[in-house]
Amino acid sequence: MIPELGRLALILALAMALIQSLWPIYGIAANRPAYRQVAGPAALGQCFMLALAFAALAWSFYVNDFSVTYVADNSNTNLPWFYRLGAVWGAHEGSLLLWMVELALWSVAVVCASRTLPRDVAASVLAVMGLVSAGFLLFTLATSNPFARQFPAPGQGRDLNPLLQDPGLVFHPPMLYMGYVGFCVAFAFAITALIHGRVDTAWTRWARPWTLAAWVFLTLGITLGSWWAYHELGWGGWWFWDPVENASFMPWLVGTALIHSLAVTEKRGIFQSWTVLLAITAFALSLLGTFLVRSGVLVSVHAFATDPSRGIYILAFFAVVVGGSLLLYAVRAPKFTAGAEPVSPLSREGLLLLNNLFLVVAAAAVLIGTLYPILADGLGLGRLSVGPPYFNKVFVPLTLPLVVLIGVGAAMAWKRTRAEVLISRLWGPAIIAIVAGVGLLGLTVGVHALGAVAGCVLGLWAIVTALEELWRRTRGSRWMLSRQIIGMALAHIGVGIFVIGVSLVSGYGGERDARMAPDETVQYAGHVFVFRGVDAVPGPNYQARRATFDIYDADRRIATIHPAKRRYDQSGQQMTESGIDAGLFGDLYVSLGERLDGSAWSVRIYNRPFVRWIWAGGFFAALGGLLALSDKRYWRRRGKRASPAVASLGPQPARDKARA
Amino acid sequence: MTRTRRRRLLLVTCLLVGLSGACALMLTAFKQDMLYFHEPSAIAAGNVPINTRFRVGGLVATGSVERPGNGLSVHFAISDCHATVPVRYRGTLPDLFREGQGVIAYGKLDGRGAFVADRILAKHDSTYMSPDTARALNAGTSDACMPANMQASR
Numbered sequence: 038m039i040p041e042l043g044r045l046a047l048i049l050a051l052a053m054a055l056i057q058s059l060w061p062i063y064g065i066a067a068n069r070p071a072y073r074q075v076a077g078p079a080a081l082g083q084c085f086m087l088a089l090a091f092a093a094l095a096w097s098f099y100v101n102d103f104s105v106t107y108v109a110d111n112s113n114t115n116l117p118w119f120y121r122l123g124a125v126w127g128a129h130e131g132s133l134l135l136w137m138v139e140l141a142l143w144s145v146a147v148v149c150a151s152r153t154l155p156r157d158v159a160a161s162v163l164a165v166m167g168l169v170s171a172g173f174l175l176f177t178l179a180t181s182n183p184f185a186r187q188f189p190a191p192g193q194g195r196d197l198n199p200l201l202q203d204p205g206l207v208f209h210p211p212m213l214y215m216g217y218v219g220f221c222v223a224f225a226f227a228i229t230a231l232i233h234g235r236v237d238t239a240w241t242r243w244a245r246p247w248t249l250a251a252w253v254f255l256t257l258g259i260t261l262g263s264w265w266a267y268h269e270l271g272w273g274g275w276w277f278w279d280p281v282e283n284a285s286f287m288p289w290l291v292g293t294a295l296i297h298s299l300a301v302t303e304k305r306g307i308f309q310s311w312t313v314l315l316a317i318t319a320f321a322l323s324l325l326g327t328f329l330v331r332s333g334v335l336v337s338v339h340a341f342a343t344d345p346s347r348g349i350y351i352l353a354f355f356a357v358v359v360g361g362s363l364l365l366y367a368v369r370a371p372k373f374t375a376g377a378e379p380v381s382p383l384s385r386e387g388l389l390l391l392n393n394l395f396l397v398v399a400a401a402a403v404l405i406g407t408l409y410p411i412l413a414d415g416l417g418l419g420r421l422s423v424g425p426p427y428f429n430k431v432f433v434p435l436t437l438p439l440v441v442l443i444g445v446g447a448a449m450a451w452k453r454t455r456a457e458v459l460i461s462r463l464w465g466p467a468i469i470a471i472v473a474g475v476g477l478l479g480l481t482v483g484v485h486a487l488g489a490v491a492g493c494v495l496g497l498w499a500i501v502t503a504l505e506e507l508w509r510r511t512r513g514s515r516w517m518l519s520r521q522i523i524g525m526a527l528a529h530i531g532v533g534i535f536v537i538g539v540s541l542v543s544g545y546g547g548e549r550d551a552r553m554a555p556d557e558t559v560q561y562a563g564h565v566f567v568f569r570g571v572d573a574v575p576g577p578n579y580q581a582r583r584a585t586f587d588i589y590d591a592d593r594r595i596a597t598i599h600p601a602k603r604r605y606d607q608s609g610q611q612m613t614e615s616g617i618d619a620g621l622f623g624d625l626y627v628s629l630g631e632r633l634d635g636s637a638w639s640v641r642i643y644n645r646p647f648v649r650w651i652w653a654g655g656f657f658a659a660l661g662g663l664l665a666l667s668d669k670r671y672w673r674r675r676g677k678r679a680s681p682a683v684a685s686l687g688p689q690p691a692r693d694k695a696r697a
Numbered sequence: 698m699t700r701t702r703r704r705r706l707l708l709v710t711c712l713l714v715g716l717s718g719a720c721a722l723m724l725t726a727f728k729q730d731m732l733y734f735h736e737p738s739a740i741a742a743g744n745v746p747i748n749t750r751f752r753v754g755g756l757v758a759t760g761s762v763e764r765p766g767n768g769l770s771v772h773f774a775i776s777d778c779h780a781t782v783p784v785r786y787r788g789t790l791p792d793l794f795r796e797g798q799g800v801i802a803y804g805k806l807d808g809r810g811a812f813v814a815d816r817i818l819a820k821h822d823s824t825y826m827s828p829d830t831a832r833a834l835n836a837g838t839s840d841a842c843m844p845a846n847m848q849a850s851r
Contacts, residue, residue, distance in 0.1 A: 421734065
């Protein structure tokens with residue numbers, strides 16, 4: 038009964054989505070203002086229906102209703118309840134449902150914030166989001182019904198993929214999807230701008246917080262995903278250039294470019310067409326990511342769907358959405374009047390233009406590396422793959438200049454900055470960064486890894502220049518710094534921390550394979566690892582063989598860790614649980630290989646200095662975004678600009694005209 | 698030429714130089730790091746050059762896994778429907794590595810017809826097989842040699 042209600046709720050949600058989009062579009066086209074009012078309530082209704090559907094699926098998981106195929110395929114009575122709920126988005130159908138629920142949540146957020154927007158803008162933003170949602174609902178109902186039943190119902194489910202049985206499952210996908218889907222709001226704003234033929238300061242002021250919010254979620258989602266992969270996959274790495282990682286990374290790169298170009302458009306009234314194009318691209322890449330993950334064209338941890346009809350539907354949907362919006366762009370974008378004055382290279386906007394170029398080219402490089410194997414296969418050029426070496430070789434040289442630019446940009450003013458001013462502001466931070474970077478490394482681990490030293494200096498440069506800017510601005514004025522400024526500095530400090538982490542891990546980290554019998558020791562990375570043996574430990578739905586390692590620094594025991602092998606009862610699948618001694622300045626990481634002859638095991642030991650800084654950098658950047666987002670200038674009510682008397686007394690059409 | 702125009706020309710030139718630099722970077726990296734996928738039959742037929750890195754995929758031949766000495770070395774064989782290639786590897790094997798299961802190995806051929814692997818990938822899920830491996834096993838054709846549990850799940 039409950040699953041059928043869920044399916045019914047999905048159908049009603051589709052109806053609501055169509056009302057949310059078609060009525061306002063008609064209202065705007067035919068100039069019937071009353072019709073635009075439908076968008077808000079319809080969005081609320083759609084969200085309610087999707088929430089019902091989601092709750093129905095979650096309930097089916099909670100009560101172990103194995104007559105629902107999706108539940109039977111991804112759950113098990115022995116699975117702890119929190120994983121059963123996380124399993125709702127553990128595979129294709131449910132994660133699609135999560136996608137749509139989050140899109141509906143974003144629509145509701147737009148409805149709630151719509152008092153800051155003119156009514157026709159709010160209506161057309163909601164209409165565009167409704168169209169996207171309708172497309173996905175149709176896809177779900179036609180090809181991926183999560184509520185499909187099977188009779189007779191099996192007595193036991195097939196269990197959730199053991200890789201996903203981790204707290205990371207509860208946080209990473211919802212965060213990541215919030216980011217993906219959030220770019221839909223920026224996209225809807227871009228389409229609205231194209232329809233109304235207007236990109237002005239007011240528009241950027243509306244579009245900016247939404248873009249920023251989506252970016253914060255995406256940053257958190259990617260960071261969490263990287264941390265999850267590090268501790269769950271037992272391979273000691275934090276990023277693999279896996280196609281699905283790339284699928285989330287490309288919208289992030291373009292979204293980052295978008296945040297910066299929105300700043301220029303708001304402050305200087307230039308780059309309008311470019312900003313709109315970036316907003317379209319960011320969402321197009323989110324859709325492309327969804328297509329890559331859902332269509333089964335990729336070989337990856339994440340690619341779970343292998344049904345060609347799904348791939349074709351998403352590809353067609355992608356073509357319609359992206360093709361349609363690019364067509365609209367081609368027709369309407371030339372109307373935007375660009376600022377007549379040229380951009381000086383020695384100005385903040387000049388640097389932000391460079392920043393955008395680097396980010397977009399980097400995104401293009403990732404896109405080519407990700408798509409080329411698929412295209413080559415399709416065109417019969419052979420089956421090939423492009424691995425991490427390609428991405429490292431291309432991506433690092435394309436992004437290091439960006440870190441340099443962060444520092445220079447912090448010292449740069451809008452319009453024009455004299456070179457002397459720039460130098461006077463930058464030489465101090467430059468010297469601090471070089472001395473601190475080389476000095477600290479020289480005193481501790483040595484400076485033999487030149488690339489890592491350079492990366493460390495660059496990271497410090499980003500941090501010190503950001504601090505210098507904060508210090509200069511507080512000194513210059515008595516005013517409290519705006520949250521936007523502090524947020525920006527914090528985000529740039531986050532980039533610096535991230536760069537330091539990446540440089541030190543890749544420059545000074547390492548790993549070693551060893552064969553170890555109980556009570557044997559291995560010396561690695563200045564520590565002594567003692568293998569104490571393996572015990573059998575039963576888990577809720579698995580049997581574990583848990584090893585014990587003591588780690589000694591000279592004669593002092595600093596940690597005891599327990600890497601393990603788990604064999605899951607239902608699937609018989611084997612999983613490695615890594616043992617990690619985590620620390621601010623580095624991790625020691627042991628993963629258990631397989632049992633060799635007798636009681637000896639093959640063991641891999643990793644040294645991962647400063648690896649936590651990578652995720653700390655991501656969290657700092659997200660925190661900076663959050664702080665900037667809370668800046669109150671984004672949240673002024675729309676009534677402020679129009680006269681209050683007109684707003685309350687004038688008839689409806691006149692009010693909207695006054696605001697337009 | 699006016700000042701604005703000269704500046705614009707300079708900007709465009711810089712852009713072009715930068716972009717062609719980026720393209721050159723991508724192309725060289727592409728050339729060096731692209732890995733082809735070959736099937737065991739193609740290797741047995743001698744169609745694969747030695748000393749270039751590539752990927753090979755198929756099933757771990759039943760009864761072929763052995764550990765010479767007491768170290769970390771592993772010898773096994775990867776087979777498709779028609780041929781078998783011996784593989785040598787040193788290091789930790791992935792969790793889902795088992796006889797009769799699909800794997801992909803990264804490495805080079807040595808001069809004597811053995812594949813020296815530096816990385817082994819097994820599937821992440823016991824019911825999922827990479828499309829490359831599935832094709833090496835002629836999935837969906839009349840002479841398919843997929844293991845029974847794979848066919849059931851696809």
